[in-house]
Amino acid sequence: MRLLLAEDELDLARALGRALEENGYAVDVVHDGLEAAHLGTSVEYDAILLDLMLPERDGFEVLAEVRAARATPVLILTARDGVDDRVRGLDGGADDYLVKPFELKELLARVRALIRRAAGRAVPRIEVGDVALDPAARTVTKGGVPVRLSPKEFAVAEFLLTHRGRLVTRTMLVEHVYDDAEETASNVLDVYVASLRRKLGREFVRTRRGEGYIVDA
Amino acid sequence: MRERVRSIRATLLAGQALVLIGTVVVFAAVLYSSRRNADVRALDERIGTRVAAIAAAAEDDEEDGVELELSDAYLAEFSGGEDAPYFLVWDSAGAVALSSGVPGEVPLPTAEGFRDRPPRREATRRGADGLTVLVGVSTAPMVAAHREFLLSLVGAGAIVLALGLAAGWLLAGRVLAPIRRMSEAAAGISEADPTRRLDVGRTETELGSLAATLNDAFDRMHEAVERRTRFTADASHELRTPVSVVLATAEQALGRERTAAEYEEALETVRRAARRMKHLVDDLLTLTRADAGDLPLARDPVDLAEVSDEVLDLVRPLAAAADVSLALDGAPGIVVPGDRERLRDAVTNLVRNAIRYNRPGGRVTVSVRNGGADAAIAVEDTGIGIPREHRARLFERFTRVDEARSRRDGGAGLGLAIAASIVDGHGGTIDVDSTPDVGSTFTITLPRGNE
Numbered sequence: 001m002r003l004l005l006a007e008d009e010l011d012l013a014r015a016l017g018r019a020l021e022e023n024g025y026a027v028d029v030v031h032d033g034l035e036a037a038h039l040g041t042s043v044e045y046d047a048i049l050l051d052l053m054l055p056e057r058d059g060f061e062v063l064a065e066v067r068a069a070r071a072t073p074v075l076i077l078t079a080r081d082g083v084d085d086r087v088r089g090l091d092g093g094a095d096d097y098l099v100k101p102f103e104l105k106e107l108l109a110r111v112r113a114l115i116r117r118a119a120g121r122a123v124p125r126i127e128v129g130d131v132a133l134d135p136a137a138r139t140v141t142k143g144g145v146p147v148r149l150s151p152k153e154f155a156v157a158e159f160l161l162t163h164r165g166r167l168v169t170r171t172m173l174v175e176h177v178y179d180d181a182e183e184t185a186s187n188v189l190d191v192y193v194a195s196l197r198r199k200l201g202r203e204f205v206r207t208r209r210g211e212g213y214i215v216d217a
Numbered sequence: 218m219r220e221r222v223r224s225i226r227a228t229l230l231a232g233q234a235l236v237l238i239g240t241v242v243v244f245a246a247v248l249y250s251s252r253r254n255a256d257v258r259a260l261d262e263r264i265g266t267r268v269a270a271i272a273a274a275a276e277d278d279e280e281d282g283v284e285l286e287l288s289d290a291y292l293a294e295f296s297g298g299e300d301a302p303y304f305l306v307w308d309s310a311g312a313v314a315l316s317s318g319v320p321g322e323v324p325l326p327t328a329e330g331f332r333d334r335p336p337r338r339e340a341t342r343r344g345a346d347g348l349t350v351l352v353g354v355s356t357a358p359m360v361a362a363h364r365e366f367l368l369s370l371v372g373a374g375a376i377v378l379a380l381g382l383a384a385g386w387l388l389a390g391r392v393l394a395p396i397r398r399m400s401e402a403a404a405g406i407s408e409a410d411p412t413r414r415l416d417v418g419r420t421e422t423e424l425g426s427l428a429a430t431l432n433d434a435f436d437r438m439h440e441a442v443e444r445r446t447r448f449t450a451d452a453s454h455e456l457r458t459p460v461s462v463v464l465a466t467a468e469q470a471l472g473r474e475r476t477a478a479e480y481e482e483a484l485e486t487v488r489r490a491a492r493r494m495k496h497l498v499d500d501l502l503t504l505t506r507a508d509a510g511d512l513p514l515a516r517d518p519v520d521l522a523e524v525s526d527e528v529l530d531l532v533r534p535l536a537a538a539a540d541v542s543l544a545l546d547g548a549p550g551i552v553v554p555g556d557r558e559r560l561r562d563a564v565t566n567l568v569r570n571a572i573r574y575n576r577p578g579g580r581v582t583v584s585v586r587n588g589g590a591d592a593a594i595a596v597e598d599t600g601i602g603i604p605r606e607h608r609a610r611l612f613e614r615f616t617r618v619d620e621a622r623s624r625r626d627g628g629a630g631l632g633l634a635i636a637a638s639i640v641d642g643h644g645g646t647i648d649v650d651s652t653p654d655v656g657s658t659f660t661i662t663l664p665r666g667n668e
Contacts, residue, residue, distance in 0.1 A: 015465035079457035101461035104468040
């Protein structure tokens with residue numbers, strides 16, 4: 001899952017970005033509204049974490065621009081705790097609102113909930129056949145037996161399972177599993193997919209030659 | 218509150234009753250005594266003319282004894298019964314010579330004139346031949362009439378008193394009703410409904426102007442409370458960002474085992490945030506103390522050029538990082554009485570802003586001038602200037618012209634407010650002059666005092 005974090009307070013952006021990465025997200029961090037609007041409209045993120053008080057262009061403006069182009073879930077992070085600001089943010093198209101200072105685990109839970117809702121699921125656990133994935137605990141089981149996955153393997157599995165029944169192109173996978181800073185060699189994906197097949201069963205992921213991958217619903 | 222109003226009403230009524238009773242009593246007494254005097258005068262005239270007539274008509278003849286040269290018709294008046302006048306004539310030896318039927322014993326008068334012998338009044342006159350003539354009359358009818366008059370006076374007085382007091386009670390109630398309404402309205406002004414105000418009514422009346430005055434006082438208090446509430450909210454708002462940094466950094470670092478370098482970096486970040494909070498708390502404390510009027514300020518001789526030089530030394534690294542050059546214009550010797558540390562803080566805040574809002578390659582000039590009774594420090598920058606609409610609020614707390622920029626530098630928008638409060642504590646003034654795209658000049662003017 002790939003996130004955009006727009007936060008102008010450098011120390012906070014760094015801590016949050018690292019925490020998100022360590023929880024398996026690919027994160028692009030920007031520090032001003034101009035860049036946030038540019039990336040938010042041009043890249044398909046799984047969620048955007050948006051600070052309201054950004055230089056160049058404030059959070060509300062960025063939100064409006066993103067909403068004009070995409071339906072990406074937006075979580076507003078702000079030091080403003082006024083009801084009017086919250087209402088303005090939510091009515092402006094934001095999906096959730098978190099007032100600083102917040103606990104990291106709450107932020108992570110809200111991001112998971114945002115992504116889950118955007119995928120149209122109410123139940124947090126994803127189950128396909130005898131494979132079950134728990135995004136909160138970051139665990140995968142097959143037939144009730146835990147399976148050890150590397151962070152990238154988990155990210156690929158999570159994305160495929162979230163979009164089960166639909167064709168996932170290699171480009172989509174690359175875009176959602178890697179952030180801007182990482183090397184994105186798409187043939188590495190084949191390695192991860194092969195590894196997932198080995199651990200979760202040959203029939204888990206089907207390959208559509210020249211198109212991409214699909215997990216049956 | 219109601220008790221108090223009622224007691225004012227009762228006090229008014231008691232006062233009014235006292236005045237009314239006094240007035241009625243004095244009035245009645247005057248009326249009664251003048252009526253009595255008039256009646257007694259009329260009576261005296263009545264018996265006076267009669268005694269004069271009888272004295273003129275009486276004579277003591279050697280042979281015939283004492284005689285009265287008066288018609289029987291005239292004398293008939295003296296035999297009319299109980300309340301009719303009577304007369305007596307004594308001869309020179311003091312024996313009763315003549316008498317109309319007299320009620321009881323009448324002693325021989327010793328002198329001419331009138332005398333009271335209740336229930337009678339008598340007039341005495343010396344006649345010819347050593348005769349003494351007395352005419353008397355009963356005063357009973359007059360006394361009865363006076364008693365009746367007194368009764369009617371008391372009755373009328375009581376009615377006047379009752380009417381007056383009733384009118385007074387109603388009037389006091391009417392006058393006090395607006396006060397009661399005001400007190401009820403004032404009791405209704407609460408934290409939940411702080412904008413409620415007294416009904417002013419007509420401002421030309423005393424109560425109207427009282428209500429208006431009270432409303433003004435309520436407005437000022439409400440404003441002060443709002444200002445304080447806003448200050449507290451702004452202060453906690455400013456603390457949110459550094460607290461977020463501490464919390465996020467610590468939680469992220471504690472997420473798993475780290476290398477020593479990673480822990481060090483996390484701690485460094487936490488220290489930065491903590492320092493920022495310390496600055497903020499220090500600033501808030503300074504402002505709160507200044508508000509309460511107990512910002513301790515020394516009164517030492519302070520050389521403004523020396524202070525400016527110290528400030529420039531302090532901010533040199535900041536200026537170098539921002540590629541801004543610093544200059545000092547002014548020689549030592551301009552001294553004001555003041556608190557060296559606080560004045561340095563004030564100037565530092567101005568110079569920091571001048572560097573922060575400058576452009577790369579820009580310049581900050583601190584100049585010290587002597588203006589007779591005053592001395593001035595001017596901090597001039599070559600920045601973008603301050604838009605006119607921001608200038609009025611510039612010295613207010615938590616005001617930032619460029620919010621994002623100031624926040625990124627750790628500024629909470631308190632620097633100018635603190636500088637203004639310090640300068641104010643010294644009895645000085647702080648002004649700003651700004652030209653867009655040319656720069657701004659902040660000038661602190663301080664009184665030199667009597668050195």
